[in-house]
Amino acid sequence: MRRVPPRTWLPRAACAAALLTALTGCGLFPGDDGKAAGPALSEPVGVTAQAGSATSVHVMWNRPVSTTDVTGYVVYRGAARVQELPAERHMVDVTGLRAESRYVFTVRARGKDGALGPASRRVTVTTPAAVAADGTAPSRPAGVRGHVDGARAVSLSWRKAADDRGVVSYDVYQGATRIHSVGGARTRALLTGLRPGTAYTFSVRARDAADNVSPASEPVRLTTARGKDDGPGTAPDDFRATTRRADGAYFLELAWTPPETGGEVPAYQVFLDGRQATTVMWGQGAPSGTARYSFYIGAEAGVRHRVKIRGQLPDGTWGAFSPERTVTTGR
Missing domain, CATH: 2.60.40.10 (Immunoglobulins)
Incomplete structure:
Protein backbone atom coordinates (compact mmCIF):
# COMPACT_ATOMS: atom_id res chain seq x y z
CA MET A 1 0.00 0.00 0.00
CA ARG A 2 1.37 3.42 -0.93
CA ARG A 3 2.01 5.63 2.10
CA VAL A 4 0.99 9.26 1.94
CA PRO A 5 3.20 11.70 3.86
CA PRO A 6 1.52 13.73 6.63
CA ARG A 7 0.00 16.96 5.42
CA THR A 8 -2.05 19.75 6.85
CA TRP A 9 -3.66 22.61 4.99
CA LEU A 10 -4.04 26.22 6.08
CA PRO A 11 -5.68 28.99 4.10
CA ARG A 12 -3.12 30.73 1.87
CA ALA A 13 -3.63 34.12 3.52
CA ALA A 14 -3.08 32.62 6.97
CA CYS A 15 0.19 30.99 5.88
CA ALA A 16 1.42 34.26 4.40
CA ALA A 17 0.49 36.14 7.55
CA ALA A 18 2.22 33.55 9.73
CA LEU A 19 5.39 33.76 7.58
CA LEU A 20 5.41 37.55 7.71
CA THR A 21 5.01 37.49 11.48
CA ALA A 22 7.84 34.99 11.83
CA LEU A 23 10.20 37.02 9.66
CA THR A 24 9.41 40.28 11.39
CA GLY A 25 9.70 38.71 14.83
CA CYS A 26 13.18 37.41 13.94
CA GLY A 27 14.36 40.94 13.16
CA LEU A 28 14.66 40.33 9.41
CA PHE A 29 12.34 43.23 8.65
CA PRO A 30 13.20 46.53 10.40
CA GLY A 31 10.63 48.62 12.25
CA ASP A 32 9.32 51.68 10.44
CA ASP A 33 11.54 53.82 12.67
CA GLY A 34 14.65 52.17 11.16
CA LYS A 35 15.37 49.92 14.15
CA ALA A 36 15.27 46.15 13.94
CA ALA A 37 12.35 44.54 15.73
CA GLY A 38 13.46 42.74 18.89
CA PRO A 39 13.28 38.97 18.47
CA ALA A 40 11.75 38.44 21.93
CA LEU A 41 8.86 40.88 21.46
CA SER A 42 5.79 39.17 20.02
CA GLU A 43 2.74 40.74 18.37
CA PRO A 44 -0.24 42.16 20.31
CA VAL A 45 -3.06 39.61 20.55
CA GLY A 46 -6.83 39.80 20.51
CA VAL A 47 -6.97 42.74 18.06
CA THR A 48 -10.50 43.76 17.06
CA ALA A 49 -11.96 46.73 15.18
CA GLN A 50 -15.56 47.87 15.43
CA ALA A 51 -17.16 50.80 13.60
CA GLY A 52 -18.30 53.26 16.25
CA SER A 53 -19.97 55.62 13.81
CA ALA A 54 -19.85 56.57 10.12
CA THR A 55 -16.50 58.30 10.67
CA SER A 56 -14.86 56.42 13.55
CA VAL A 57 -13.59 52.93 14.40
CA HIS A 58 -12.88 51.54 17.86
CA VAL A 59 -9.70 49.40 17.87
CA MET A 60 -8.92 47.11 20.82
CA TRP A 61 -6.08 44.70 21.62
CA ASN A 62 -4.22 42.93 24.43
CA ARG A 63 -0.55 42.91 25.31
CA PRO A 64 1.83 40.44 23.63
CA VAL A 65 2.22 37.03 25.21
CA SER A 66 6.01 37.50 25.45
CA THR A 67 7.46 38.61 28.78
CA THR A 68 9.44 41.47 27.25
CA ASP A 69 8.62 44.87 28.72
CA VAL A 70 6.28 46.95 26.55
CA THR A 71 6.56 50.74 26.63
CA GLY A 72 3.82 51.56 24.13
CA TYR A 73 1.77 50.62 21.08
CA VAL A 74 1.51 51.96 17.53
CA VAL A 75 -1.80 51.60 15.65
CA TYR A 76 -1.74 51.46 11.84
CA ARG A 77 -4.47 52.05 9.27
CA GLY A 78 -3.13 50.15 6.30
CA ALA A 79 0.52 51.21 6.11
CA ALA A 80 -0.09 54.58 7.79
CA ARG A 81 0.66 55.14 11.46
CA VAL A 82 -2.39 56.78 13.04
CA GLN A 83 -1.90 56.57 16.82
CA GLU A 84 0.90 55.97 19.31
CA LEU A 85 -0.19 55.10 22.83
CA PRO A 86 1.40 54.31 26.20
CA ALA A 87 1.69 50.72 27.45
CA GLU A 88 -1.33 50.97 29.74
CA ARG A 89 -3.69 51.81 26.84
CA HIS A 90 -5.25 48.86 24.97
CA MET A 91 -7.93 50.63 22.93
CA VAL A 92 -8.37 53.77 20.86
CA ASP A 93 -10.99 55.53 18.70
CA VAL A 94 -9.65 56.28 15.23
CA THR A 95 -11.63 59.25 13.92
CA GLY A 96 -11.84 61.35 10.75
CA LEU A 97 -12.64 58.36 8.53
CA ARG A 98 -14.89 58.20 5.46
CA ALA A 99 -18.38 56.74 5.57
CA GLU A 100 -19.04 53.46 3.74
CA SER A 101 -15.32 52.73 3.49
CA ARG A 102 -13.24 49.64 4.22
CA TYR A 103 -10.24 49.94 6.52
CA VAL A 104 -7.56 47.53 7.72
CA PHE A 105 -5.91 47.98 11.11
CA THR A 106 -2.88 46.43 12.79
CA VAL A 107 -1.09 47.10 16.07
CA ARG A 108 2.60 46.81 16.98
CA ALA A 109 4.18 46.91 20.43
CA ARG A 110 7.28 48.95 21.24
CA GLY A 111 9.92 47.45 23.52
CA LYS A 112 11.98 49.23 26.16
CA ASP A 113 14.84 49.53 23.63
CA GLY A 114 12.56 51.56 21.37
CA ALA A 115 12.28 48.85 18.71
CA LEU A 116 8.90 47.87 17.28
CA GLY A 117 7.80 44.25 17.42
CA PRO A 118 5.93 42.35 14.69
CA ALA A 119 2.51 43.47 13.50
CA SER A 120 -0.63 41.92 14.91
CA ARG A 121 -3.09 40.10 12.70
CA ARG A 122 -4.89 42.37 10.25
CA VAL A 123 -8.48 43.26 11.15
CA THR A 124 -10.89 44.68 8.59
CA VAL A 125 -13.89 46.91 9.23
CA THR A 126 -16.31 48.89 7.04
CA THR A 127 -17.81 52.13 8.28
CA PRO A 128 -21.59 52.58 7.85
CA ALA A 129 -23.30 55.13 5.63
CA ALA A 130 -23.29 58.77 6.68
CA VAL A 131 -26.48 60.25 8.09
CA ALA A 132 -28.03 63.68 7.95
CA ALA A 133 -27.76 65.94 10.97
CA ASP A 134 -28.85 63.83 13.92
CA GLY A 135 -28.87 65.04 17.48
CA THR A 136 -31.00 62.27 18.94
CA ALA A 137 -29.23 59.58 20.91
CA PRO A 138 -30.44 55.95 20.96
CA SER A 139 -32.57 54.77 23.83
CA ARG A 140 -30.97 53.19 26.86
CA PRO A 141 -30.35 49.44 26.38
CA ALA A 142 -32.85 47.57 28.55
CA GLY A 143 -33.06 44.10 30.00
CA VAL A 144 -29.33 43.80 30.59
CA ARG A 145 -28.47 40.48 32.17
CA GLY A 146 -25.25 38.70 32.91
CA HIS A 147 -23.92 35.40 34.10
CA VAL A 148 -20.51 34.22 35.20
CA ASP A 149 -18.76 31.82 32.84
CA GLY A 150 -16.03 30.29 35.00
CA ALA A 151 -13.20 32.15 36.67
CA ARG A 152 -12.11 34.39 33.79
CA ALA A 153 -15.20 35.32 31.80
CA VAL A 154 -18.71 36.72 32.04
CA SER A 155 -21.46 36.91 29.44
CA LEU A 156 -23.76 39.92 29.05
CA SER A 157 -26.98 40.16 27.03
CA TRP A 158 -29.51 42.96 26.47
CA ARG A 159 -32.47 44.00 24.33
CA LYS A 160 -31.99 46.14 21.22
CA ALA A 161 -31.99 49.88 21.76
CA ALA A 162 -34.20 52.10 19.60
CA ASP A 163 -32.85 54.84 17.33
CA ASP A 164 -34.42 56.80 14.48
CA ARG A 165 -31.41 56.07 12.22
CA GLY A 166 -30.28 52.73 13.64
CA VAL A 167 -27.77 51.59 16.27
CA VAL A 168 -24.24 51.08 14.93
CA SER A 169 -22.56 49.64 18.03
CA TYR A 170 -22.92 48.86 21.71
CA ASP A 171 -20.20 49.88 24.16
CA VAL A 172 -19.64 47.84 27.32
CA TYR A 173 -18.35 49.64 30.40
CA GLN A 174 -16.67 48.33 33.52
CA GLY A 175 -17.53 51.04 36.00
CA ALA A 176 -16.83 54.29 34.15
CA THR A 177 -14.33 52.75 31.70
CA ARG A 178 -15.27 51.50 28.25
CA ILE A 179 -13.72 48.04 27.84
CA HIS A 180 -15.45 46.46 24.84
CA SER A 181 -17.61 47.18 21.77
CA VAL A 182 -19.77 44.97 19.56
CA GLY A 183 -21.72 45.67 16.38
CA GLY A 184 -25.22 47.09 16.42
CA ALA A 185 -26.71 43.78 15.27
CA ARG A 186 -25.38 42.01 18.36
CA THR A 187 -27.08 41.93 21.74
CA ARG A 188 -24.53 39.79 23.53
CA ALA A 189 -20.90 40.11 24.58
CA LEU A 190 -18.46 37.67 26.14
CA LEU A 191 -15.91 39.44 28.34
CA THR A 192 -12.76 37.44 28.96
CA GLY A 193 -9.40 37.90 30.66
CA LEU A 194 -11.01 38.72 34.03
CA ARG A 195 -9.59 37.88 37.46
CA PRO A 196 -10.91 34.89 39.44
CA GLY A 197 -13.03 35.60 42.50
CA THR A 198 -13.42 39.30 41.67
CA ALA A 199 -16.51 41.54 41.78
CA TYR A 200 -17.27 43.58 38.65
CA THR A 201 -19.92 46.12 37.65
CA PHE A 202 -20.87 46.37 33.97
CA SER A 203 -23.22 48.55 31.92
CA VAL A 204 -24.03 48.99 28.22
CA ARG A 205 -24.52 52.08 26.03
CA ALA A 206 -25.83 52.24 22.44
CA ARG A 207 -24.17 54.40 19.75
CA ASP A 208 -25.57 55.57 16.39
CA ALA A 209 -23.85 56.53 13.12
CA ALA A 210 -23.71 60.20 14.15
CA ASP A 211 -21.77 59.22 17.32
CA ASN A 212 -24.68 59.95 19.62
CA VAL A 213 -24.43 57.77 22.74
CA SER A 214 -27.35 56.57 24.85
CA PRO A 215 -27.60 56.77 28.63
CA ALA A 216 -26.03 53.81 30.41
CA SER A 217 -28.14 50.74 31.08
CA GLU A 218 -28.89 49.57 34.57
CA PRO A 219 -25.67 48.18 36.08
CA VAL A 220 -25.06 44.44 36.28
CA ARG A 221 -22.94 43.21 39.20
CA LEU A 222 -21.14 39.89 38.82
CA THR A 223 -18.43 38.05 40.72
CA THR A 224 -16.23 35.61 38.82
CA ALA A 225 -15.74 32.09 40.17
CA ARG A 226 -12.67 31.16 42.15
CA GLY A 227 -10.13 28.79 40.67
CA LYS A 228 -8.98 28.29 37.07
CA ASP A 229 -12.15 27.16 35.30
CA ASP A 230 -12.17 28.46 31.71
CA GLY A 231 -15.97 28.42 31.51
Missing part, protein backbone atom coordinates in the same frame (compact mmCIF):
# COMPACT_ATOMS: atom_id res chain seq x y z
CA PRO A 232 -17.99 26.27 29.11
CA GLY A 233 -19.33 29.28 27.20
CA THR A 234 -15.89 29.84 25.63
CA ALA A 235 -15.82 26.35 24.05
CA PRO A 236 -16.69 25.59 20.40
CA ASP A 237 -20.24 24.25 20.08
CA ASP A 238 -21.69 21.27 18.19
CA PHE A 239 -18.24 19.73 17.66
CA ARG A 240 -18.27 16.74 15.26
CA ALA A 241 -15.51 14.43 14.04
CA THR A 242 -15.54 11.76 11.31
CA THR A 243 -12.98 10.05 9.10
CA ARG A 244 -12.82 9.63 5.33
CA ARG A 245 -10.56 7.65 3.01
CA ALA A 246 -8.90 9.25 -0.02
CA ASP A 247 -5.83 8.37 -2.11
CA GLY A 248 -5.05 5.35 0.06
CA ALA A 249 -5.04 7.31 3.33
CA TYR A 250 -7.39 8.44 6.08
CA PHE A 251 -8.30 12.01 6.90
CA LEU A 252 -9.98 13.49 9.95
CA GLU A 253 -12.98 15.68 9.11
CA LEU A 254 -13.92 18.24 11.79
CA ALA A 255 -16.89 20.60 12.00
CA TRP A 256 -18.04 22.96 14.74
CA THR A 257 -19.79 26.22 15.54
CA PRO A 258 -17.60 29.04 16.92
CA PRO A 259 -18.27 30.17 20.49
CA GLU A 260 -20.28 33.40 20.79
CA THR A 261 -17.54 35.78 21.85
CA GLY A 262 -18.81 39.08 20.45
CA GLY A 263 -16.00 39.00 17.89
CA GLU A 264 -14.13 36.77 15.45
CA VAL A 265 -12.38 33.60 16.59
CA PRO A 266 -9.28 33.75 14.35
CA ALA A 267 -7.58 30.47 15.34
CA TYR A 268 -8.23 27.02 16.81
CA GLN A 269 -5.90 24.46 18.35
CA VAL A 270 -6.58 20.83 17.42
CA PHE A 271 -5.54 18.18 19.97
CA LEU A 272 -5.20 14.59 18.77
CA ASP A 273 -4.78 11.78 21.31
CA GLY A 274 -3.94 14.25 24.07
CA ARG A 275 -1.35 16.27 22.14
CA GLN A 276 -1.62 19.42 20.05
CA ALA A 277 -1.62 18.32 16.41
CA THR A 278 -2.01 21.64 14.59
CA THR A 279 -3.29 25.21 14.80
CA VAL A 280 -5.95 26.27 12.30
CA MET A 281 -5.62 29.98 11.47
CA TRP A 282 -8.09 31.94 9.38
CA GLY A 283 -6.68 35.41 9.84
CA GLN A 284 -9.20 37.62 8.05
CA GLY A 285 -12.67 36.30 7.38
CA ALA A 286 -12.93 33.73 10.16
CA PRO A 287 -16.21 31.81 9.75
CA SER A 288 -19.14 32.97 11.88
CA GLY A 289 -21.23 29.91 11.02
CA THR A 290 -20.15 26.29 10.79
CA ALA A 291 -16.37 25.92 10.51
CA ARG A 292 -14.72 22.90 8.86
CA TYR A 293 -11.19 21.49 8.77
CA SER A 294 -9.57 18.32 7.41
CA PHE A 295 -6.13 16.77 7.90
CA TYR A 296 -4.23 13.52 7.32
CA ILE A 297 -4.09 10.99 10.20
CA GLY A 298 -2.58 7.85 8.64
CA ALA A 299 -2.94 5.01 6.16
CA GLU A 300 -3.94 2.17 8.52
CA ALA A 301 -7.54 1.11 9.06
CA GLY A 302 -8.95 0.31 12.51
CA VAL A 303 -6.92 2.95 14.38
CA ARG A 304 -8.78 4.73 17.17
CA HIS A 305 -8.20 8.44 17.83
CA ARG A 306 -9.42 11.03 20.33
CA VAL A 307 -9.81 14.64 19.18
CA LYS A 308 -10.86 17.96 20.74
CA ILE A 309 -10.40 21.65 19.88
CA ARG A 310 -10.38 25.08 21.50
CA GLY A 311 -10.62 28.58 20.03
CA GLN A 312 -8.64 31.76 20.47
CA LEU A 313 -10.83 34.38 22.15
CA PRO A 314 -10.88 38.07 21.15
CA ASP A 315 -8.52 38.92 24.04
CA GLY A 316 -5.92 36.51 22.65
CA THR A 317 -6.32 33.82 25.30
CA TRP A 318 -7.50 30.27 24.59
CA GLY A 319 -11.03 29.29 25.54
CA ALA A 320 -12.35 26.05 26.97
CA PHE A 321 -12.05 22.76 25.10
CA SER A 322 -14.88 21.25 23.11
CA PRO A 323 -16.11 17.81 24.19
CA GLU A 324 -13.62 15.14 23.15
CA ARG A 325 -14.77 12.92 20.25
CA THR A 326 -13.56 9.41 19.39
CA VAL A 327 -13.19 8.19 15.81
CA THR A 328 -11.80 5.00 14.22
CA THR A 329 -10.28 4.92 10.73
CA GLY A 330 -12.16 2.76 8.27
CA ARG A 331 -15.48 3.01 10.11
